[in-house]
Amino acid sequence: xxxxxxxxxxxxxxxxxxxxxxxxxxxxxxxxxxxxxxxxxxxxxxxxxxxxxxxxxxxxxxxxxxxxxxxxxxxxxxxxxxxxxxxxxxxxxxxxxxxxxxxxxxxxxxxxxxxxxxxxx
Amino acid sequence: xxxxxxxxxxxxxxxxxxxxxxxxxxxxxxxxxxxxxxxxxxxxxxxxxxxxxxxxxxxxxxxxxxxxxxxxxxxxxxxxxxxxxxxxxxxxxxxxxxxxxxxxxxxxxxxxxxxxxxxxxxxxxxxxxxxxxxxxxxxxxxxxxxxxxxxxxxxxxxxxxxxxxxxxxxxxxxxxxxxxxxxxxxxxxxxxxxxxxxxxxxxxxxxxxxxxxxxxxxxxxxxxxxxxxxxxxxxxxxxxxxxxxxxxxxxxxxxxxxxxxxxxxxxxxxxxxxxx
Numbered sequence: 001x002x003x004x005x006x007x008x009x010x011x012x013x014x015x016x017x018x019x020x021x022x023x024x025x026x027x028x029x030x031x032x033x034x035x036x037x038x039x040x041x042x043x044x045x046x047x048x049x050x051x052x053x054x055x056x057x058x059x060x061x062x063x064x065x066x067x068x069x070x071x072x073x074x075x076x077x078x079x080x081x082x083x084x085x086x087x088x089x090x091x092x093x094x095x096x097x098x099x100x101x102x103x104x105x106x107x108x109x110x111x112x113x114x115x116x117x118x119x120x121x
Numbered sequence: 122x123x124x125x126x127x128x129x130x131x132x133x134x135x136x137x138x139x140x141x142x143x144x145x146x147x148x149x150x151x152x153x154x155x156x157x158x159x160x161x162x163x164x165x166x167x168x169x170x171x172x173x174x175x176x177x178x179x180x181x182x183x184x185x186x187x188x189x190x191x192x193x194x195x196x197x198x199x200x201x202x203x204x205x206x207x208x209x210x211x212x213x214x215x216x217x218x219x220x221x222x223x224x225x226x227x228x229x230x231x232x233x234x235x236x237x238x239x240x241x242x243x244x245x246x247x248x249x250x251x252x253x254x255x256x257x258x259x260x261x262x263x264x265x266x267x268x269x270x271x272x273x274x275x276x277x278x279x280x281x282x283x284x285x286x287x288x289x290x291x292x293x294x295x296x297x298x299x300x301x302x303x304x305x306x307x308x309x310x311x312x313x314x315x316x317x318x319x320x321x322x323x324x325x326x327x328x329x330x331x332x333x334x335x336x337x338x339x340x341x342x343x344x345x346x347x348x349x350x351x352x353x354x355x356x357x358x359x360x361x362x363x364x365x366x367x368x369x370x371x372x373x374x375x376x377x378x379x380x381x382x383x384x385x386x387x388x389x390x391x392x393x394x395x396x397x
Binding site for chain 2: 085086087090091094098100101102103106107109110113114116117
């Protein structure tokens with residue numbers, strides 16, 4: 001079973017994402033901000049990370065830049081999932097090492113499509 | 122709600138006009154699809170709309186009714202394996218069999234809101250960038266003028282562009298326009314859109330080297346399905362390839378095709394001749 005870390009400061013979004021991803025046979029861990037996510041990755045590197053952008057303490061983009069420099073941090077497939085839908089923001093995310101990008105709002109169909117694009121399904 | 126008798130009349134019109142086979146369990150679907158049209162025509166419900174059309178014998182309104190029933194749920198690069206096969210074998214094989222200056226003629230039959238022909242245009246552009254493309258013409262047709270207008274606009278919602286498009290393809294081939302995304306002009310220009318009813322002879326549209334008619338014939342009855350396959354064959358070059366939906370297998374219906382890459386991809390039978 002593949003593991004996915006769901007990083008979002010909204011408990012509701014985490015819950016929705018968890019339900020969809022569990023149906024897709026992912027083992028889910030949650031984090032409420034970038035720093036919690038980094039700590040989770042240092043304990044155990046997940047196969048996939050679903051990542052919000054705007055979060056307190058540490059943002060998604062700062063987390064991603066730090067993660068990619070960590071040992072083994074190049075391994076997780078990172079899918080941004082954010083309300084940011086500017087082309088400049090999307091390009092910034094890809095440059096920082098994101099593999100895929102979801103613009104909120106999303107549904108199960110989009111999550112499935114994007115995880116397929118990223119080679120996770 | 123539509124009565125049984127009204128549903129039967131709508132089903133008969135849909136079959137006769139566009140080959141759409143509506144079975145009884147589709148009553149609620151038909152009712153839901155016709156309700157917005159009923160409101161626009163100042164009718165309280167779909168049932169009242171049908172009564173009115175029957176009373177007036179209004180052909181334009183029947184056209185609107187049938188148009189509203191055309192399916193439009195689709196993804197970019199729907200059935201990824203098929204697009205992989207198109208890129209890796211089907212299109213290269215077709216190009217190899219032709220002179221370098223010849224244009225490959227492609228028909229997206231039943232293109233709905235345009236996701237299929239635009240996916241093809243993107244794929245062909247990527248193939249050209251890899252130095253393995255050729256000259257290609259894409260004709261995309263649908264029975265629904267409502268869907269063709271949308272397709273030709275090249276505008277898709279944020280939801281639509283996230284179904285089947287990778288983020289790299291999105292930012293390489295689309296630009297954001299307000300809350301919508303528009304496909305690049307060069308790709309929009311690569312596809313010609315035309316209204317066409319698959320129940321009508323298609324020979325004058327062709328000949329095509331490659332036809333995609335995916336998840337269209339599954340909504341037809343068997344006789345319309347066979348006759349449409351033969352009309353498509355008559356509009357194809359002798360070595361042309363037809364791609365059906367990934368779950369469609371109609372090889373046994375007609376001698377016009379033979380299975381090529383699995384059941385859903387068929388090659389035109391070069392010896393087949395259409396019955397006069």
